[in-house]
Amino acid sequence: MxxxxxxxxxxxxxxxxxxxxxxxxxxxIVGFLGPNGAGKTTTMRMIAGYTTxxxxxxxxxxxxxxxxxxxxxRKLGYLPEQPPLYDVLDVSGxxxxxxxxxxxxxxxxxxxLDRVIRACRLESVVRREIYKLSKxxxxxxxxxxxxxxxxxVLLLDEPTAGLDPGQIQEAREVIRAFGExxxxxxxTHILPEVTLICQRVAIINQGRLLAIDSPAxxxxxxxxxxxxRLEVTAPAEALxxxxxxxxxxxxxxxxxxxGGHTLQxxxxxxxxxxxxxxxxxxxxxxxxxxxRLERQQPTLENIFLRYIGxxxxxxxx
Amino acid sequence: MNGTLAIYRKEVQxxxxxxxAYFVVSVFLLGTGYFFLYNIxxxxxxxxxxxxxxxxxxxxxxxxxITMRLFSGEHTGRTIELLMTLPLKPWQIVLGKYxxxxxxxxxxxxxxxxxxxxxxxxxxxxxxxxxxGYIGFLLLGLACLAVGQFFSSLVQNQIIAALITVPxxxxxxxxxxxxxxxxxxxxxxxxGYLSFAQHFGDFVRGLIRSEAVTFYLVVSAIAxxxxxxxxxxxx
Numbered sequence: 001m002x003x004x005x006x007x008x009x010x011x012x013x014x015x016x017x018x019x020x021x022x023x024x025x026x027x028x029i030v031g032f033l034g035p036n037g038a039g040k041t042t043t044m045r046m047i048a049g050y051t052t053x054x055x056x057x058x059x060x061x062x063x064x065x066x067x068x069x070x071x072x073x074r075k076l077g078y079l080p081e082q083p084p085l086y087d088v089l090d091v092s093g094x095x096x097x098x099x100x101x102x103x104x105x106x107x108x109x110x111x112x113l114d115r116v117i118r119a120c121r122l123e124s125v126v127r128r129e130i131y132k133l134s135k136x137x138x139x140x141x142x143x144x145x146x147x148x149x150x151x152x153v154l155l156l157d158e159p160t161a162g163l164d165p166g167q168i169q170e171a172r173e174v175i176r177a178f179g180e181x182x183x184x185x186x187x188t189h190i191l192p193e194v195t196l197i198c199q200r201v202a203i204i205n206q207g208r209l210l211a212i213d214s215p216a217x218x219x220x221x222x223x224x225x226x227x228x229r230l231e232v233t234a235p236a237e238a239l240x241x242x243x244x245x246x247x248x249x250x251x252x253x254x255x256x257x258x259g260g261h262t263l264q265x266x267x268x269x270x271x272x273x274x275x276x277x278x279x280x281x282x283x284x285x286x287x288x289x290x291x292r293l294e295r296q297q298p299t300l301e302n303i304f305l306r307y308i309g310x311x312x313x314x315x316x317x
Numbered sequence: 318m319n320g321t322l323a324i325y326r327k328e329v330q331x332x333x334x335x336x337x338a339y340f341v342v343s344v345f346l347l348g349t350g351y352f353f354l355y356n357i358x359x360x361x362x363x364x365x366x367x368x369x370x371x372x373x374x375x376x377x378x379x380x381x382x383i384t385m386r387l388f389s390g391e392h393t394g395r396t397i398e399l400l401m402t403l404p405l406k407p408w409q410i411v412l413g414k415y416x417x418x419x420x421x422x423x424x425x426x427x428x429x430x431x432x433x434x435x436x437x438x439x440x441x442x443x444x445x446x447x448x449x450g451y452i453g454f455l456l457l458g459l460a461c462l463a464v465g466q467f468f469s470s471l472v473q474n475q476i477i478a479a480l481i482t483v484p485x486x487x488x489x490x491x492x493x494x495x496x497x498x499x500x501x502x503x504x505x506x507x508x509g510y511l512s513f514a515q516h517f518g519d520f521v522r523g524l525i526r527s528e529a530v531t532f533y534l535v536v537s538a539i540a541x542x543x544x545x546x547x548x549x550x551x552x
Contacts, residue, residue: 048402052552069552073404084399086327088334097330100323101403129334145399 001026001153001183002047007056009042009207016042017207019056026152029179030212031198032187033304039207040187041081044157047185048078061152074103077151081158083142087131091122091141094130095148102149116144119174135162143171147178154178156186160193172197191304203307210307218303227296228268228277234288236264243268246283248276263291320405324413328387329420337386338421341379345425348375353432363440365432369450369521372429373514376458377486381479383421384465387414392473407548411541415466422458426451446523453520456533457513461486463540470544489513 002024009017017039024030034040045051046058049065049072058065061075086094092113099109117123120140125133130141139162146154159175160168175184176197188194194201195215202212211218232239236254243252243266251269270276277295284290332338352371357363391397400410436442464485469478493512499505509515516529 050398050402070404078402080398082395084396088331097323097327101320101405103404
């Protein structure tokens with residue numbers, strides 16, 4: 001449904017997107033992850049046809065974005081990062097405009113409006129001017145707009161930004177239901193969201209696609225990168241030396257606040273073997289006060305940070 | 318065509334749901350009414366000639382207010398991304414917006430007809446001259462709208478769009494005055510030909526010359542074509 005074939009984007013001499021290729025099939029929801037400025041929005045815009053790729057091909061629903069822009073646009077629902085709303089129009093007037101512009105036949109427009117209004121829970125604000133709406137409603141009107149005209153492909157740039165937890169839940173349900181027989185590409189900062197609704201994850205950084213796989217296999221791939229986190233009252237130097245001396249500990253970082261006997265947080269990279277925690281606990285508890293010790297599960301966040309290679313100190317791992 | 322119609326409806330709705338349409342029409346009516354009364358009472362001649370000239374100048378100031386938001390507003394409202402990713406051809410967007418703005422122009426022009434009531438009640442005006450003046454005024458307005466709309470597509474800030482449009486339109490209006498500084502025959506002809514004011518003057522005097530009609534239509538067509546090409550190129 002969506003296919004990128006070695007797509008690159010250059011502005012002058014600056015290359016924003018380097019040779020990115022991936023596909024999103026029918027009935028699939030793919031999460032698009034990356035830090036700010038990684039090229040997520042630019043990639044989304046190229047798929048949406050807002051900007052063109054400098055090289056490579058973007059195919060949407062079988063149409064080449066460069067030559068069959070209009071046919072592709074008919075199959076596409078797009079929610080940009082900032083919901084594109086005409087503030088002075090009321091919700092129904094706005095949605096009617098989008099439906100007309102998307103070429104929905106006039107007699108089907110009322111039914112189509114009804115469908116998206118119900119899906120996005122907008123019944124209570126249909127007659128209200130858009131500038132009067134709260135951020136959450138604005139986001140939902142933006143989502144409703146993308147769903148109009150029964151698109152086959154849905155591009156959502158941070159669709160749950162600005163929603164409260166209950167609304168996020170609802171929005172996810174809408175996206176999940178839609179994803180059952182359509183292709184959805186959604187970018188997000190919220191990592192649990194990806195595990196919850198996406199079948200696959202694409203990780204992008206500095207314009208390069210780093211990985212694309214299911215959240216589960218990405219997790220498996222980084223199982224070796226297990227770590228143990230502990231809180232101890234101990235001198236930083238001595239603690240690190242002690243930790244490194246333990247069999248199975250490959251690296252240790254102590255986030256010390258100040259010298260002397262204060263509370264330290266330490267992280268150890270450990271082998272996947274059993275019993276490492278027990279050895280760490282014995283070694284540390286025999287000399288100092290051990291307050292807490294836990295094995296860090298390889299969360300998507302860890303995996304993400306590992307791929308991005310941006311695990312700077314002080315950042316929660 | 319449906320796409321053009323969708324854009325057109327949206328533009329007209331936007332004009333009337335914001336203060337712009339009301340502002341422009343009322344300022345124009347107030348101005349025109351003032352000039353009309355002034356001209357009638359100062360000269361005692363029951364014609365629209367002077368008033369049409371004043372309407373032309375007033376139009377140059379108000380056109381940018383109508384056109385500045387056409388594309389710049391889409392940038393400020395972050396709606397440009399939607400507009401450019403809808404299954405619409407650039408010409409449909411340009412035409413829909415142009416027709417929307419032209420509707421406001423039509424409304425402004427139509428409303429000034431109220432001045433004709435006392436003119437016909439107490440005077441004996443030439444209907445043909447008045448009609449020709451109105452045709453000229455509409456053509457002038459359409460050309461100005463096209464120019465303003467093109468500049469609105471070039472910049473992302475509405476104020477800057479207006480600030481560019483005003484001097485350009487004033488330039489086209491007053492370029493005829495440069496004639497008196499030129500001894501060169503070709504330059505004199507060129508400046509005369511480019512002048513919005515001189516062509517408009519013909520209409521006001523009751524002359525509908527095909528050259529003047531063509532001139533305004535060609536200016537509109539060039540500006541709109543540039544507008545379409547710019548949108549295409551931007552992609």
